[in-house]
Amino acid sequence: MLIGAASYASLLSLMALGLTFTYITMKVPNFAHGDFVAIGGYVAYTLYVLDNKNAHPLLSLPLAFIITGLISYAVYIIALKPLSKRNLRIADMMIAFLALEIIIRSLILIYTDVMRASTGTYFTNVMILDKNVSVLGYPVPLTFISSISITIALLASLVFFLTKTKTGIALRASMENPQLASTLGINVDKYYSLAWFLAGGITGLTGPIMLSIFPLSPGVGWSYNVRIFASSVLGGLDSLSGAVIGGLIVGITEVIGSYFLSKPPFNIPSVYRVTIPFFILIATILLMPRGAITTINQYMEKRRGEKK
Amino acid sequence: MMIFDLPRFLIDALMISCIYIVLSTSLNLEYGYAGIPNIGKVLFLATGSFTVAALSIRITAHLLGLSYGDYSIESRILVTRINEALDKDPLLSISLFALLTAIAVASSVAMAFALSYPTVRLRETYLGVTLLVAGEILRYIGRYNENFIGGTLGSPVIDVFGWMGVGLGRDIRVLVVYLGIAISCWLIIKRMLSSPYGRLLRAIRDDEEASMSLGKDVNKIRVYALALGSALAGLAGAMYAFYIGHIDSGDFTPDKTFLVFLMIIIGGKANPYGPLIGSLFYVIVERTIRQAKYLFKAPFDINYLAMLILGLVLMMFMLFRPTGLLNERNDLENLHRKLKKA
Numbered sequence A: 001m002l003i004g005a006a007s008y009a010s011l012l013s014l015m016a017l018g019l020t021f022t023y024i025t026m027k028v029p030n031f032a033h034g035d036f037v038a039i040g041g042y043v044a045y046t047l048y049v050l051d052n053k054n055a056h057p058l059l060s061l062p063l064a065f066i067i068t069g070l071i072s073y074a075v076y077i078i079a080l081k082p083l084s085k086r087n088l089r090i091a092d093m094m095i096a097f098l099a100l101e102i103i104i105r106s107l108i109l110i111y112t113d114v115m116r117a118s119t120g121t122y123f124t125n126v127m128i129l130d131k132n133v134s135v136l137g138y139p140v141p142l143t144f145i146s147s148i149s150i151t152i153a154l155l156a157s158l159v160f161f162l163t164k165t166k167t168g169i170a171l172r173a174s175m176e177n178p179q180l181a182s183t184l185g186i187n188v189d190k191y192y193s194l195a196w197f198l199a200g201g202i203t204g205l206t207g208p209i210m211l212s213i214f215p216l217s218p219g220v221g222w223s224y225n226v227r228i229f230a231s232s233v234l235g236g237l238d239s240l241s242g243a244v245i246g247g248l249i250v251g252i253t254e255v256i257g258s259y260f261l262s263k264p265p266f267n268i269p270s271v272y273r274v275t276i277p278f279f280i281l282i283a284t285i286l287l288m289p290r291g292a293i294t295t296i297n298q299y300m301e302k303r304r305g306e307k308k
Numbered sequence B: 001m002m003i004f005d006l007p008r009f010l011i012d013a014l015m016i017s018c019i020y021i022v023l024s025t026s027l028n029l030e031y032g033y034a035g036i037p038n039i040g041k042v043l044f045l046a047t048g049s050f051t052v053a054a055l056s057i058r059i060t061a062h063l064l065g066l067s068y069g070d071y072s073i074e075s076r077i078l079v080t081r082i083n084e085a086l087d088k089d090p091l092l093s094i095s096l097f098a099l100l101t102a103i104a105v106a107s108s109v110a111m112a113f114a115l116s117y118p119t120v121r122l123r124e125t126y127l128g129v130t131l132l133v134a135g136e137i138l139r140y141i142g143r144y145n146e147n148f149i150g151g152t153l154g155s156p157v158i159d160v161f162g163w164m165g166v167g168l169g170r171d172i173r174v175l176v177v178y179l180g181i182a183i184s185c186w187l188i189i190k191r192m193l194s195s196p197y198g199r200l201l202r203a204i205r206d207d208e209e210a211s212m213s214l215g216k217d218v219n220k221i222r223v224y225a226l227a228l229g230s231a232l233a234g235l236a237g238a239m240y241a242f243y244i245g246h247i248d249s250g251d252f253t254p255d256k257t258f259l260v261f262l263m264i265i266i267g268g269k270a271n272p273y274g275p276l277i278g279s280l281f282y283v284i285v286e287r288t289i290r291q292a293k294y295l296f297k298a299p300f301d302i303n304y305l306a307m308l309i310l311g312l313v314l315m316m317f318m319l320f321r322p323t324g325l326l327n328e329r330n331d332l333e334n335l336h337r338k339l340k341k342a
Helices: A002-026 A033-050 A057-085 A090-119 A142-164 A166-176 A178-183 A188-210 A218-234 A240-261 A270-287 A292-307 B006-033 B041-064 B071-087 B090-119 B124-144 B167-193 B196-206 B208-213 B218-244 B254-267 B274-292 B302-320 B331-341
Strands: A132-135 A138-141
Touching: A002 A033, A002 A057, A002 A138, A002 A142, A002 A166, A002 A188, A002 A218, A002 A240, A033 A057, A033 A090, A033 A188, A033 A218, A057 A090, A057 A142, A057 A188, A057 B302, A090 A218, A090 B124, A090 B254, A090 B302, A138 A142, A142 A166, A142 A188, A166 A178, A166 A188, A178 A188, A218 A240, A218 A270, A218 B124, A240 A270, A240 A292, A270 B090, A270 B124, B006 B041, B006 B167, B006 B196, B006 B218, B006 B254, B006 B274, B041 B071, B041 B090, B041 B124, B041 B218, B041 B254, B071 B090, B090 B124, B090 B218, B124 B254, B167 B196, B167 B218, B196 B208, B196 B218, B208 B218, B254 B274, B254 B302, B274 B302
Parallel strands: none
Antiparallel strands: A132 A138
């Protein structure tokens, strides 16, 4: 169970990281974010079906990254850039994102229907069963190894990219202070679209691995959104490191919490596990609306100040 | 299969329009006037519908002295027996309709207060996300808890209009009741919003600081606007439950929220006639698509294509005509119009 919790939580932190990227650029949460997971999953599943159920979902990770990234990039260029130029209020932007979610989900639904009709295999509620690999004599699920290693590798390369390369620093600058960045000659628009590409790609990567944890349907986007928003709000919505930590906390709490709640004395069936992230979300908003990470940082700074 | 029964088809379309008019009027109050992004509209609709679905059979069975074991299994048998009894008892039917609607409205308002309390002081993103997520949670609970509204099977709702007769005559009488409710709601809200209260809401939408400087408690006004809107949404939910006669939690997806926003954005935000035009537009489009289904042969469900097109329509409106078909009229323009006439 701990292994399941760890792989689930690490994937959730990647999704939350993707959402935070887009949140910083648009100041509005992207409701279509959960659908990016579904897109990534369907890329892997399509390859799996087309290859007579041989291709391992992990092999399609690069393709899932690129396709979801490109879709996310296209969404930014076609719809969001012109919208953000119109100076709409945040409330209006939220409605636009709601419409965007409907458009993307309908496209996935049409795609799965067409594929089902043409290939004759089921495309909704699908899972690819996981294989165990033996590590030091213990059987360990492949999802665990792949999710942990991909999360660590991706985070390490992101940290390197964002702090050491020129492009990464420019990206961070345009996300944190677009006006100042543009006075320094940085093309903010270009870096925003890069941020969207990365956000889509990172989120899409989780899709193929999720395929062996949760069944995939075209409508799964919303159940992921609940968890992603909780993680992201817990992390403070606009902090990248906060999103990763928030994702880990929400993921681990959800798996372990639903395990303990399903045992007596509570006997709550585990289908209600999605309510755990919701209560985390409400608790965060009530207790520390700026996110756990910011609150802890402030507390530490206060203590440091007192010591001096 | 084309339209078999034209009068029945028209009555059904009008009934659904009535429900959507109440719902979109409430959203116009919250979003158009007060600027609250209530992207959890379906939560309040679902609260109304679920309340009626969960209580209608239980309360009536209690009143009539019927006993039952497992709710999710026996509710279907119970509802036929209850309906037979209600057909002969107009007074009980009407009082049950009023009682259940009142409970639905009250629980929807309570939900609005409970959820807006933690979030209204924060950025509007938090309010939106919380309402949206809460709507999804309520749907999950409705789907998986069989003792609440029958789980995946859904729950039947008692027929409170059984005493109005059968066939077309009954449908017309029910339609008159629904039209009456919808139009009176619309008129009351229209009157409210053209009074100083409407100006107050628009003031806090357009400039929060300025209205605070004039001594207005912005958060309190927002919470009350949300509660008023939710009361109407709860009413719409109860109307939906009584009309459809069967509530299934699967209907209350965030798509419903999207549709209501589509209506008021097409019709025109902060214009009292916007919800009317938007609701009628949507119902006409939706019914046309339902008929078109029988004409086309496609390898996918036409409904998905319809949702895709509606999503694109909303996006186009946001991009090219964010004010909708009807513009918001401010008081100066109204005054100008009046002076011109005189």
